[in-house]
Amino acid sequence: MTTFLGQIAFLGQGRMGVPMARRLEQAGHKVTTWRRGSGVSAAEAVDGAELVITMLSDPAAVREVLTAALPGLRPGATVVEMSTIGPEAVRELRALLPAGVGLxxxxxxxxxxxxxxxxxxxxxxxxxxxxREVLSVxxxxxxxxxxxxxAAMKIAVMSAIVPAQVLLAETFAYGEAHGVDRGALIDVLSGTPLGTLAERLRVPSDETRYSLAHATKDLELGAWEGASTAPSMIGAARARLQxxxxAGLGERDLTAIAEHVAEHVGGGPAPRAVPLNLSTIPATNGFYSHAVRVGDMLYVSGQAAFDEHGNIVGEGSMTAQAEHVFQVISRILADQGATFDDVAFLRTYLTDMDKRVEYGQVRRKYITGTPPASTTVEVSKLFMPGLLLEVDLIVALRPGGR
Incomplete structure (x- = not known):
């Protein structure tokens, strides 16, 4: 019988959340579960809870749900964030939560x-x-x-495990192209350190245990500035998953990567245009992608200063909005192993050309070498009232790599 007698609120009832919440109930804990569309607000769900557990899809979802839960969080409560969101997002959550709430x-x-x-x-x-006692359940x-x-350890581990499965998928494609029986190849690999992963790919799982979309998200979260200086295996695997x-395999189990690679490496046409929508930046409205990769060229949609809730960041301040825009662009570039040195063309739309000096001061912090080709124009308004600028760009990526 458990000795933790407080109320637990479990936010998120997806593939992992349902069995995890059930484990807590079976261990004798008092658990309130919550999911989107339940008719109960997140604030109501956490009301009175001493422990609030989140198991959600990505950083944006965690920020959204915990922001909504803030009015119901009791002083002295502890939030246990169990999703895969990366250390940067954890630091953002610490800043979001009241000082009296643990994390x-x-x-x-x-x-x-x-x-x-x-x-x-x-x-x-x-x-x-x-x-600790609750987590041990x-x-x-x-x-x-x-x-x-x-959070950092989880991303580090997945940055090894996920690319290894992509590597094996490409190994299988090579074998099939050269008359090697897949079953025999897996049998041989079973005697090596890759044996367990190879067995997972023997027959792609019909059940989605770890979705391809989540695997892609985990590698996107692993994009970091230091990894952009040279081509990387992680970057190549991330591009395969993207x-x-x-191609529509996001909700399939990660093991579906084997059939995808077999189709495309084995002679089928790979998508020419690959949309990129990172979980580390605010989601789009569904009518565009943040960027599209075509071969070794990257086309980045106009980026503006708004957060995951659609609110203006730095309203009235050209400096604050420009900083936000260039930070978002930095994340998109890092995801593809690029830097601002790789930008071929940059176009800026300003609602007030008199503020171009403030904009230029921020731009020079990020573009420090020989400047790319660029155009700056004044427009009467942008798509959201309060936005002062929007920036789109074209990037020349390193051939064949990241």
Whole structure:
């Protein structure tokens, strides 16, 4: 019987959330579950809870739900963030939450089966003294250090596991092109350190245990500035997954990457235009993609200063809006292994040309070398009232890599 007697609010009832919440109930905990569309607000769901657990799809979803939950969070409560969102997003959550509300990051290793069995590995960052017993219901708990350490460890681990499965998918395609029987190849690989992963790809899973879209998101979260200086295996794997997601395989299990690679590497046409929509920047309205990659060229849609809720960032300030825009562009470039040195063309729309000096001061912080071709024009208004600028660009990527 458990000794934690407080109320737990579990926000998120997706593939992982349902069995994890059920484990808590089976362990004797008092649990309130919440999901979008339930008719109950997030604030109502967390009202009175001592522990609030989030298991959601991406950083934007976590920020949205916890922002909505803020009015209901009690002083002294602890939020345990168990989604895969990366350390930067964890730091943003700490700034979002009141000082009197604790925060632990505790993403997990494992899929739906281990979630139901209680055999997940919990990667915890921050002070877990008040929730260690609850986390142990899900499996083994690894205490990794300060806040953000668990999120960073999860991205680091997935940056090895996911590309390895893409590599094996390409290995299978090579084998098939040269008359190598896939079953025999997997049998041989079973005697190597890659054996377990190879077995997962033997027959693509009909059940979605770890979706291809989530795997893509995890690698997108792993894009970091230091990785953009040279081509990387992670970047190549990320591009493969983005192609597969664009081809409609996002809700399939990650093992579907094997059939996608077999079709395209084996002679079928790969998508010429690959839409890119990163989970680390505010989502689009569904009528455009943030960027589209065609071969070794990247076309970036007009970026403007608004957050994930559609609110203007830095209203009235050209400097603040320009900083936000260039930060978003930086993330898009990093995802594709590029820097501002790779920008071939940049176009800026200003609603007030008299503020071009303020804009130029920010631009020079990011574009420090020989400037790209560019155009700056004044327009009467942009698509959202309050926006002062919008920037689109064309980027020449490194041939064949990131």
């Amino acid at each position: 632990v990051d505790a993403p997990v290793l494992g899929s739906v089966g281990p979630a139901a069995e209680g055999t997940l590995t919990v990667l915890a960052g921050g002070d877990v003294s008040g929730c 899900f499996g083994s708990v690894r205490e990794l250090g300060p806040l953000g350490a668990g 192609e597969a997601r664009a």
